Amino acid sequence: MTAPMKPGQRVLFALRKMIVSGEIPDGERIAEISTAERFGVSRMPVRTALRTLEQEGLVAKLGRRGYAARGVTPAQIDDAIEVRGVLEGLAVRLIASRPIAPGFARRLKAVLAEGDALFAGADFAPEHVDRFYSYNLAFHDLLLETSGNRAIGVALSRNNHLPLASAASLALDWDDIATAREYLKAAHEEHLAVAEAILAGRADEAEQRMRRHAKAALNPGLMPLVGAV
Amino acid sequence: MTAPMKPGQRVLFALRKMIVSGEIPDGERIAEISTAERFGVSRMPVRTALRTLEQEGLVAKLGRRGYAARGVTPAQIDDAIEVRGVLEGLAVRLIASRPIAPGFARRLKAVLAEGDALFAGADFAPEHVDRFYSYNLAFHDLLLETSGNRAIGVALSRNNHLPLASAASLALDWDDIATAREYLKAAHEEHLAVAEAILAGRADEAEQRMRRHAKAALNPGLMPLVGAV
DNA sequence: ACGTTCGTTATTGGATCCAATAATCCAGTT
DNA sequence: AACTGGATTATTGGATCCAATAACGAACGT
Numbered sequence: 001m002t003a004p005m006k007p008g009q010r011v012l013f014a015l016r017k018m019i020v021s022g023e024i025p026d027g028e029r030i031a032e033i034s035t036a037e038r039f040g041v042s043r044m045p046v047r048t049a050l051r052t053l054e055q056e057g058l059v060a061k062l063g064r065r066g067y068a069a070r071g072v073t074p075a076q077i078d079d080a081i082e083v084r085g086v087l088e089g090l091a092v093r094l095i096a097s098r099p100i101a102p103g104f105a106r107r108l109k110a111v112l113a114e115g116d117a118l119f120a121g122a123d124f125a126p127e128h129v130d131r132f133y134s135y136n137l138a139f140h141d142l143l144l145e146t147s148g149n150r151a152i153g154v155a156l157s158r159n160n161h162l163p164l165a166s167a168a169s170l171a172l173d174w175d176d177i178a179t180a181r182e183y184l185k186a187a188h189e190e191h192l193a194v195a196e197a198i199l200a201g202r203a204d205e206a207e208q209r210m211r212r213h214a215k216a217a218l219n220p221g222l223m224p225l226v227g228a229v
Numbered sequence: 230m231t232a233p234m235k236p237g238q239r240v241l242f243a244l245r246k247m248i249v250s251g252e253i254p255d256g257e258r259i260a261e262i263s264t265a266e267r268f269g270v271s272r273m274p275v276r277t278a279l280r281t282l283e284q285e286g287l288v289a290k291l292g293r294r295g296y297a298a299r300g301v302t303p304a305q306i307d308d309a310i311e312v313r314g315v316l317e318g319l320a321v322r323l324i325a326s327r328p329i330a331p332g333f334a335r336r337l338k339a340v341l342a343e344g345d346a347l348f349a350g351a352d353f354a355p356e357h358v359d360r361f362y363s364y365n366l367a368f369h370d371l372l373l374e375t376s377g378n379r380a381i382g383v384a385l386s387r388n389n390h391l392p393l394a395s396a397a398s399l400a401l402d403w404d405d406i407a408t409a410r411e412y413l414k415a416a417h418e419e420h421l422a423v424a425e426a427i428l429a430g431r432a433d434e435a436e437q438r439m440r441r442h443a444k445a446a447l448n449p450g451l452m453p454l455v456g457a458v
Numbered sequence: 459a460c461g462t463t464c465g466t467t468a469t470t471g472g473a474t475c476c477a478a479t480a481a482t483c484c485a486g487t488t
Numbered sequence: 489a490a491c492t493g494g495a496t497t498a499t500t501g502g503a504t505c506c507a508a509t510a511a512c513g514a515a516c517g518t
Contacts (some may be wrong), residue, residue, distance in 0.1 A: 004470095007472070008472080017329075029481055031498095031500090032499075032500070033499070041473090042473045042474070043473085043474090043500090044471080044474095046275075046281060046503085048471095050280065052284065055284045055386075057379065062455060063480090063483080064500070065480085065499080065500090066499070066500065076379060076380065079378040079380040079381070080380040082319065082380070083316070083319065083381055083384055084379070086316065086319045087315065087316075087384070088402065089315070101453065103321075123471085148312065150286065150305060150306040150387060151286075151311070151312040151387075152308070154285075154387050155384040155385075155387055155388070156311055156314070157382075158380075158383050158387070159384070235501075236502070237501070237502080241473075260470090261469075262468090270502080272470090272503085273500060273504090276471085277501095293469075293470070293509070293510050294469080295470065295471090393499075
């Protein structure tokens with residue numbers, strides 16, 4: 001991860017981080033030349049990065065005057081979380097509306113077992129948070145994949161560029177590990193409830209539960225529980 | 230529209246059309262150099278176009294071997310329409326869940342009046358289809374804007390690059406103008422029903438109706454009724 | 459005859475250069 | 489003094505050039 005990154009990726013990641021962190025304030029113009037000099041690269045990586053960021057909605061094109069940063073407000077993060085909720089809700093609705101493949105049921109239970117194991121004991125260390133993160137990712141990925149609707153994944157990939165999955169968000173809870181455990185445990189139980197509704201074919205309930213599960217991340221200072229990349 | 234286009238836009242549009250139309254078959258590799266020569270431009274516009282198309286999911290990166298076209302199957306179009314339905318459903322849900330601004334009610338009624346005017350008489354010409362297209366766009370745009378959730382628009386912008394709004398789709402119906410009128414009239418009445426549910430604050434109903442409205446486009450050979458850009 | 463390794467080649471990513479274009483600034487005029 | 493016009497300049501988009509890299513093929517050794 002700390003390996004030397006190609007210039008294009010490096011500039012893209014750096015700019016994205018600077019915008020979402022507010023280091024580049026909202027509305028500030030981002031010129032190609034000055035940015036290129038700032039990073040010590042040519043204008044080319046900056047250009048491609050700005051194109052990508054435009055697609056992500058993090059910068060806006062100003063006609064001929066280049067691009068301007070679009071600051072990410074907490075309200076926008078809430079917006080993105082809400083969108084993620086309905087998209088993942090659609091995914092589970094689709095799964096629950098169709099016959100359940102035996103292989104899926106098995107894989108789903110295997111993933112959920114990871115979560116069960118995490119909260120089997122009363123102890124909870126920061127390492128557990130990492131493991132929960134992996135488990136959570138696997139859970140959401142499995143559902144997304146099983147839905148068979150690739151358009152959901154395409155739409156989701158936008159939201160996940162927002163700082164919902166950043167380590168900074170997680171750090172807030174690391175101070176109080178007991179609270180973190182309770183919160184993550186609640187999330188896991190929501191997973192279980194969603195899974196049960198899916199396997200029982202209760203599509204409406206599965207969708208509703210998934211939406212609420214996403215919205216749980218709206219609580220400030222709590223783990224975002226973001227899905228895939 | 231038929232004005233001379235900049236090379237970048239031209240290549241992007243052309244490639245997009247060629248992929249969704251199947252002129253470039255699924256899995257076929259798209260090399261920068263040969264494509265650039267084919268269009269008579271340098272590699273640069275092709276590069277940016279491929280980057281954009283990758284974001285849209287229409288091409289896949291093949292590590293070092295460049296990109297490959299990802300053919301758009303009818304199933305994928307259905308997927309995208311379903312996603313659009315839930316996203317626009319979320320938009321109207323949000324609007325209906327909040328107090329209605331007087332200005333919004335007025336603007337909404339003004340837009341719907343355009344639709345009323347279209348179907349006031351029994352005659353229907355191809356020109357009316359164009360007008361319906363504008364009206365339809367205005368309706369969906371207004372809802373998207375009023376929702377206040379920009380993440381919805383960002384997510385939607387992906388889906389609308391699929392050939393749902395292409396003139397080719399519209400052409401199918403131009404052969405039988407009477408059928409087109411009936412279909413578009415039904416869509417307009419769905420708009421009215423959605424609007425009524427919104428203004429009455431019936432959020433669930435508004436969302437459900439909007440979803441079904443989107444799915445109406447699933448009927449083959451019928452106008453997609455696509456939303457914004 | 460088959461596998462391995464080295465060299466060639468095709469192809470993308472980055473850098474630099476050039477052209478077009480719109481915004482800004484200054485001067486001239488009313 | 490204010491407004492209008494043109495000229496300059498800053499900035500993006502496109503073209504060409506260079507470097508890095510991985511795939512492909514051939515030759516050699518076992």
